[in-house]
Amino acid sequence: MKKIKRIVLSCVLVLIIGLALVFLAKPHFLYILGEHIGVNCKKIEMNTVSLDNIKKFSLSELKADAKVSFNQSMMLINSDCQLQDDFIPSLSAYKDTDVKINECLQEAYGRLSQAVDEATGSKLFVSSAYRTKEEQQELYKEDPSTANPPDASEHQSGLGLDVYVRYYAGFGFIKTDAGQFVNSKCWEYGFIIRYPSYGKSKTGMKYEPWHIRYVGEPHAEIIYNNHLTLEEYIQSLICGDWYEVDGYLISRQKPDDNGMLSLPCDFSNAVISFDNTGSYIITIANIDSELK
Numbered sequence: 001m002k003k004i005k006r007i008v009l010s011c012v013l014v015l016i017i018g019l020a021l022v023f024l025a026k027p028h029f030l031y032i033l034g035e036h037i038g039v040n041c042k043k044i045e046m047n048t049v050s051l052d053n054i055k056k057f058s059l060s061e062l063k064a065d066a067k068v069s070f071n072q073s074m075m076l077i078n079s080d081c082q083l084q085d086d087f088i089p090s091l092s093a094y095k096d097t098d099v100k101i102n103e104c105l106q107e108a109y110g111r112l113s114q115a116v117d118e119a120t121g122s123k124l125f126v127s128s129a130y131r132t133k134e135e136q137q138e139l140y141k142e143d144p145s146t147a148n149p150p151d152a153s154e155h156q157s158g159l160g161l162d163v164y165v166r167y168y169a170g171f172g173f174i175k176t177d178a179g180q181f182v183n184s185k186c187w188e189y190g191f192i193i194r195y196p197s198y199g200k201s202k203t204g205m206k207y208e209p210w211h212i213r214y215v216g217e218p219h220a221e222i223i224y225n226n227h228l229t230l231e232e233y234i235q236s237l238i239c240g241d242w243y244e245v246d247g248y249l250i251s252r253q254k255p256d257d258n259g260m261l262s263l264p265c266d267f268s269n270a271v272i273s274f275d276n277t278g279s280y281i282i283t284i285a286n287i288d289s290e291l292k
């Protein structure tokens with residue numbers, strides 16, 4: 001009996017020493033493990049609210065309303081939910097570079113890269129932003145294990161960016177302070193790590209610590225803190241319901257038979273994005289109590 005106890009204790013000791021050596025040699029493994037289990041996450045409640053003052057608006061009416069901005073920030077793009085032939089990304093060049101990104105993330109990416117610089121002293125670069133369908137096709141042909149098929153890649157929308165710092169691109173990015181800052185803080189700027197280490201069964205993609213995706217606020221905050229993937233988050237929004245989170249109202253809606261969406265009568269400003277599943281996601285910021 002004593003002998004068995006000694007063997008078990010020796011095994012445990014060897015395991016502890018082995019793990020300690022691994023983490024000493026590769027300290028970023030500990031960081032990845034923490035993100036994998038969500039040590040920094042603070043669960044956010046998604047409370048449904050009933051709104052009294054609801055009115056139906058046609059899409060054209062909303063598009064003409066100065067209080068509403070339509071963008072593409074909440075589009076779900078993957079192998080099951082591919083871009084349609086008539087999809088046109090809303091692109092613009094980032095600052096005075098020739099890097100084309102979706103215009104909805106221009107300002108947010110500027111703030112994120114400035115925060116990385118201030119926090120870590122490293123300059124954040126973009127290795128891949130918008131790609132045409134043909135460019136995606138080429139990448140997919142070269143290596144289907146690392147690239148999505150055409151029309152299933154976020155790069156065709158300009159919403160996903162591959163980022164790096166000097167000498168550390170790809171998986172090496174997560175070894176750096178800047179990579180770890182981006183992975184655990186990008187939600188504060190409206191971005192998510194689109195293919196997190198815990199999400200392969202939902203996204204179909206292995207961990208990509210370098211691929212950031214803009215979804216805007218408060219969606220990025222909810223996805224990160226509730227340890228979700230974009231697929232799970234969008235599916236969790238019950239069509240027609242309104243949720244109140246952190247001063248925002250959120251609703252996912254399928255247009256009715258007359259192509260109408262429902263919004264509070266006296267909303268002050270709203271962002272509306274098609275989600276690429278047939279619905280729209282409405283985000284109303286700075287709600288005041290009169291709306292409820």
Ligand SMILES: [Zn+2]
Pocket residue numbers: 128155160161162211
């Ligand atoms: Zn990418």
